[in-house]
Amino acid sequence: MPTANQYDVVIVGGGAAGIATASSILRRAPNLSVAIVEPADQHYYQPGWTMVGAGVFSAHTTARSMASLIPKLATWVQAAVTTLDPSNHALDLSNGSNIKYEYLVVCPGLKLNWSGVEGLEDNLGRNGVTSNYAYDVAPYTWDLVQNLKSGKALFTQPPMPIKCAGAPQKALYLSADHWTRQGVIRNIDISFYTSTPGLFGVAHYVPALMKYIEKYDAALHFQHTLTKIDGQLKVATFKNNDGEFMESEFDMIHVCPPQCAPEFIRQSPLANADGWVDVDQETLQSTGFENVWSLGDVISAPNAKTAAAVRAQAPIVANNLLAYAGHSSGISHYDGYGSCPLTVERGKIVLAEFGYGGKLLPSFPKWLIDGQYPSVLAWLLKAQALPWIYWNAMLKGREWLVKPKSQS
Numbered sequence: 001m002p003t004a005n006q007y008d009v010v011i012v013g014g015g016a017a018g019i020a021t022a023s024s025i026l027r028r029a030p031n032l033s034v035a036i037v038e039p040a041d042q043h044y045y046q047p048g049w050t051m052v053g054a055g056v057f058s059a060h061t062t063a064r065s066m067a068s069l070i071p072k073l074a075t076w077v078q079a080a081v082t083t084l085d086p087s088n089h090a091l092d093l094s095n096g097s098n099i100k101y102e103y104l105v106v107c108p109g110l111k112l113n114w115s116g117v118e119g120l121e122d123n124l125g126r127n128g129v130t131s132n133y134a135y136d137v138a139p140y141t142w143d144l145v146q147n148l149k150s151g152k153a154l155f156t157q158p159p160m161p162i163k164c165a166g167a168p169q170k171a172l173y174l175s176a177d178h179w180t181r182q183g184v185i186r187n188i189d190i191s192f193y194t195s196t197p198g199l200f201g202v203a204h205y206v207p208a209l210m211k212y213i214e215k216y217d218a219a220l221h222f223q224h225t226l227t228k229i230d231g232q233l234k235v236a237t238f239k240n241n242d243g244e245f246m247e248s249e250f251d252m253i254h255v256c257p258p259q260c261a262p263e264f265i266r267q268s269p270l271a272n273a274d275g276w277v278d279v280d281q282e283t284l285q286s287t288g289f290e291n292v293w294s295l296g297d298v299i300s301a302p303n304a305k306t307a308a309a310v311r312a313q314a315p316i317v318a319n320n321l322l323a324y325a326g327h328s329s330g331i332s333h334y335d336g337y338g339s340c341p342l343t344v345e346r347g348k349i350v351l352a353e354f355g356y357g358g359k360l361l362p363s364f365p366k367w368l369i370d371g372q373y374p375s376v377l378a379w380l381l382k383a384q385a386l387p388w389i390y391w392n393a394m395l396k397g398r399e400w401l402v403k404p405k406s407q408s
Contacts, residue, residue: 005077007035009321010091010101012081014038016046016394017107017296017310019069023397024318026073029327035099036070037091039080043069044135045390047307047382050167050343053132053141053254054174056383063135069395081108084268086289103321104289106270106277107296108262110163110305116258117158118228127231128252132171133163144252145175150187151251154236156226157194158258161276163297163305165201166340166352168194168256169209175254176216177345190218191248193238195225201304202358205342205350208372212344226255261298276300281356282333284317291324293317302356304338307390312337315399319406330406337361341382349378363401 009025011018014036022034048062070076079093090100112133114121123129130141153175157168172192179185192213199213199220200206213220221238227245228237236248260266266275270286277294278287281301286292295313297305313334322328336356341349351371355361362371369375393400 005035005097006033006100007075008032008101008325009034009103009105010099011036011074011105011107012084012091013106013108013296013298014040014043014066014070014076015107015109015296016307016390017109017314018105019043019071019395020310020314020397021105021107021295021317022074023071023395024315024399025321026071027397028318028322030073032327033075034071034073035075035077035101037077037079037081037093037099038066039078039094041066041078045387047164047390048387049132049135049138050170050174051383052138053130053145053171054178054343054346055142055146056346059135059139061387064391071397081264084264084270086269086286086292089291102291103325104292105317105321106265106286106292106294106298108265108298110259110297111262113258113260117226117255119231120229120255120257123229123231124255128234128250129229129231129255130252131255131257132167133256141171141175141254145178148179148188148252149182149184152189152191152249154248154250154253155190155192156236156253157192157196157256158225159195161305162256162259164307164340165304166342168192168254169199170343171254172218173212173216173342173344174346176212176218180216181346185216190216191221192218193221193224193226193236193248195223197222200342200352202352202354202360204354204358204360205352205371208350208374209342209344212374229253229255265298270294272300274300281336283320283331284313284334285320285324293321301334301336303334303336304340304354306338306340307394308339308353309337311394312402314394315402315404318397319404332404332406335359335361339363341378341386343379343382344374347379348374348376349382350374351378351381
């Protein structure tokens with residue numbers, strides 16, 4: 001018989017969302033019993049991997065042990081969830097145990113579906129095939145960029161939704177900037193293949209990005225989805241919206257893999273038809289189970305799946321869960337805030353900040369950082385301030401600039 005454990009709050013996932021939410025809950029209600037269910041030993045600052053792929057960060061600086069980050073008042077259950085049973089306030093774990101809860105927070109992130117592109121798994125990290133979406137492979141991106149003096153460089157983006165939708169083109173910009181500085185850009189044929197109909201989902205930022213596309217003489221191929229990679233022949237196959245296939249040779253290809261919710265989420269009663277956790281997009285409460293909340297990459301809300309979004313969501317989930325539990329009053333609403341620091345060249349960033357419906361939600365006055373233009377200050381924010389804020393504020397429940405406001 002499985003063993004049973006009971007907690008006031010169980011949090012599924014020990015990534016940015018899980019640890020930040022646990023910290024925010026325990027800062028408000030330290031007497032609650034909180035468990036974080038997470039199988040991994042390591043925790044990663046994933047926004048840093050774009051910088052790893054450009055030689056700005058070393059990979060090891062983006063990793064810390066999970067044990068060092070779990071809040072002291074929380075219990076770490078090192079196991080994977082196999083089944084969610086929200087009707088019975090329970091979940092089953094890979095170690096054979098069963099956990100019961102009063103309140104559940106679901107934030108396991110999403111699944112990078114490397115097998116969704118034929119040949120990708122077999123070639124990733126060799127044969128010129130790389131991705132900044134993998135900790136172990138991002139350094140290979142920088143190796144390829146440094147060694148490429150001529151030839152064809154491809155950058156790809158799969159169908160939405162994906163985490164950090166700007167990351168596929170960030171890799172392009174930073175690579176092209178290096179080739180420009182090395183004086184070899186004219187010898188390199190750069191192409192960006194994206195499943196989307198445009199360069200970026202918020203039109204306000206497109207003109208600034210297009211200037212860099214033109215500067216680097218990159219060819220844009222909209223509504224083209226990568227379907228196959230032949231690493232030996234160095235040929236990539238794409239399918240367009242008309243169902244037609246085309247091939248392109250490459251010397252280097254940076255791939256953003258297709259993405260989906262984890263299987264145990266897709267098969268759970270919490271999921272919508274597309275497999276994401278169905279939530280009220282303002283309160284982040286489950287639409288089907290009132291003692292369940294969700295945040296981060298796994299939710300159905302139409303916000304950008306970024307760490308910046310999580311930083312805004314975690315205090316709101318903490319506040320709303322505790323309000324429902326009778327430990328506080330007032331419900332807070334999430335406005336869809338997300339941020340995408342688009343690294344258009346080494347030392348400059350176009351800082352995109354927006355919410356639901358593409359509404360602009362800048363954190364700074366225009367005279368300080370204007371998202372319509374590349375900014376040195378935004379680069380310093382990305383390269384220096386945000387990693388420090390992540391480790392020392394966000395994961396510790398210090399809600400700088402994101403303290404939730406009650407709506408009722």
